[in-house]
Amino acid sequence: MSMTPEQARWFSETFDTLVQSIGEAVLGKDDVVRLVLTAMLAPGHVLLEDVPGTGKTSLARALAATVQGSSSRIQFTPDLLPSDVTGVTIYDQSERKFEFHEGPVFANVVLADEINRASPKTQSALLEVMEEGRVTVDGVSHEVPAPFLVIATQNPIEQAGTYRLPEAQLDRFLIKTSLGYPDHASTVQILQGAATRDRSAALTPRISTQAVADMSTLASTVHVDPAVLDYISRLMEETRIAPEVRVGVSVRGALALVRAVCVWAAAHGRHYVIPDDVKDLVEPVWLHRFVLDPEAEFSGATAAGVMSRIVAEVAPPQARTASA
Numbered sequence: 001m002s003m004t005p006e007q008a009r010w011f012s013e014t015f016d017t018l019v020q021s022i023g024e025a026v027l028g029k030d031d032v033v034r035l036v037l038t039a040m041l042a043p044g045h046v047l048l049e050d051v052p053g054t055g056k057t058s059l060a061r062a063l064a065a066t067v068q069g070s071s072s073r074i075q076f077t078p079d080l081l082p083s084d085v086t087g088v089t090i091y092d093q094s095e096r097k098f099e100f101h102e103g104p105v106f107a108n109v110v111l112a113d114e115i116n117r118a119s120p121k122t123q124s125a126l127l128e129v130m131e132e133g134r135v136t137v138d139g140v141s142h143e144v145p146a147p148f149l150v151i152a153t154q155n156p157i158e159q160a161g162t163y164r165l166p167e168a169q170l171d172r173f174l175i176k177t178s179l180g181y182p183d184h185a186s187t188v189q190i191l192q193g194a195a196t197r198d199r200s201a202a203l204t205p206r207i208s209t210q211a212v213a214d215m216s217t218l219a220s221t222v223h224v225d226p227a228v229l230d231y232i233s234r235l236m237e238e239t240r241i242a243p244e245v246r247v248g249v250s251v252r253g254a255l256a257l258v259r260a261v262c263v264w265a266a267a268h269g270r271h272y273v274i275p276d277d278v279k280d281l282v283e284p285v286w287l288h289r290f291v292l293d294p295e296a297e298f299s300g301a302t303a304a305g306v307m308s309r310i311v312a313e314v315a316p317p318q319a320r321t322a323s324a
Contacts, residue, residue, distance in 0.1 A: 003221040003271040011218060012269035014207065018066055021206050025062035025199035026055050026179075028186030034267065035177050035284055036063065036151070041216045042259040044174025045130050045150040047165075047288065054179040056153050060111040061200035063149070067212050068205035069108030070145065076118035082125035086135045087142070100137060105129055108145050108209060112152040116162040123169060126150060130172045147212045167247070167291060174256050175281075176288035222262040223272040227317035231275055232257055235282065238310045239290065244301040247291035257285045275316035283307055 003011075015037065022033045036059065039046045048056055057073060064071030074085060087103035104110065105126070115123060128134070130150055134141045152173070154165070170176075182190060193199070207215075232254055240248030261277040268277075283304060290303040 001221060002223045003218060003266065005271055007218060008222075008266055008269050008271040011215060011266040014211075014215065015267040017206050021066045021203055022059070022062045025065075025203060026059045027189055028182045029055070029059075029179055032177055032179050033059070035175050036149075038260055038263045038267065038281075039174045040067075040147055040149045040212070041219055041263045042174055042256070043147060043149070043216055044256060044259070045152070045172060047170070047173040047176040048151060048153045048179060049156050049176065050153060050179050051155060054181060056113070056151070056179060057111055058198070058200055059179065060109050060151050061198065062203055063151075064107070064109040065200050065203040066206050067108065067147070067209055068207065069147065069209050069212075071109040071111070072104040072107040073111040073113060074104050075113050076115050076122070078117060078119060080118045080122050082122050083137075085122065085125045086129070086137055089138045089140075098138075100140065100142060102142070103135075105135060106142075106144050108147055108149065110148075110150045112150055114155060114162075115152040116154040116165055118163065120163055120166070123163065123165065126152075127169060127172060145209070147209060147216065167289075170288050171250065171252055173288065174260060175284045177284050216263075219263045219266050220259070222265050222270075224258060224262065225272065225317070228261075228273050228275060228278065229258070231314070231316050232278060234314050235278070235310060238314055239286070239306070242306050242310065244293055244296035244306050245290055246293045249286050249289050253286055253289045257281060260285050278316070279311060282311060 018037055019030055019033050023030050026033060036046050040063070050056060060073070061071050083103065085103050085105050087101050087106065089098045089100050091097075092099050112126065128136060129144055133146070133148055134143045136142075154162075236249045236254045239245055242248065257278065260281050261273050264277045264281055265271070265273045287303040287307060290306065292301055292303060
């Protein structure tokens with residue numbers, strides 16, 4: 001059953017309300033907030049590549065407060081163990097049985113700060129939960145709460161003592177983006193409220209976690225015309241044969257884009273996807289999935305440049321057939 005125009009209007013109004021609420025704590029970054037909300041509803045996860053002090057923790061807390069959810073922050077360091085992330089099973093002598101103690105990953109919004117500073121073994125502790133929504137410890141699976149969103153960060157400047165995220169793990173992130181520094185007006189507003197350490201603490205829930213799950217289910221009913229799917233497929237194929245690219249976008253990446261554009265269309269009040277939705281999201285959803293040829297990269301090629309050229313060369317569908 002496809003989404004109705006009335007449902008699309010409700011979705012758009014609710015989405016805008018959430019953006020406005022989070023924007024009270026994260027000033028001047030509505031475009032990034034919309035991307036993060038899209039990832040939560042798709043559902044998927046977000047990788048933020050940012051320098052320190054740009055509001056990454058505030059974003060995670062504001063999002064959790066707005067959707068009446070829980071949040072946690074994990075500071076990734078070289079000595080962090082997988083059990084520090086997922087939790088551990090401890091023997092209770094008084095009860096004579098093993099009890100599972102949940103780790104910080106059991107929250108609706110998990111901020112994995114500087115994820116590339118932890119060892120690959122610890123990084124991999126997030127792979128199962130990001131993909132399947134559960135953690136397996138000592139052979140027993142434990143479900144994490146829904147909705148579940150990982151916002152991982154990495155510092156693009158300081159690379160000493162870091163472990164580069166492997167392509168298999170990068171592929172787990174639906175969107176990669178950056179908050180960046182606020183503009184002048186937002187900076188002045190932030191400085192005026194310097195006495196307020198945590199703006200997200202003043203936020204009130206605008207929606208329940210169950211309603212977020214309902215929105216996610218509703219977004220999956222957005223109509224995607226076969227011509228749009230063909231367009232996405234042609235874009236994907238072009239990334240694989242581009243001379244600057246060693247490994248292009250996988251089918252998982254194409255599926256991620258389809259889920260994301262469904263949410264993006266509904267957030268704009270439409271019950272159907274248009275080619276412009278694909279153009280809006282193709283870079284944040286696909287760029288981190290590229291593996292460029294080293295020689296081309298040395299010559300100055302970038303994933304953004306390759307993607308821009310492909311989007312310019314691949315003709316989008318000109319008309320949408322009537323949806324169901």
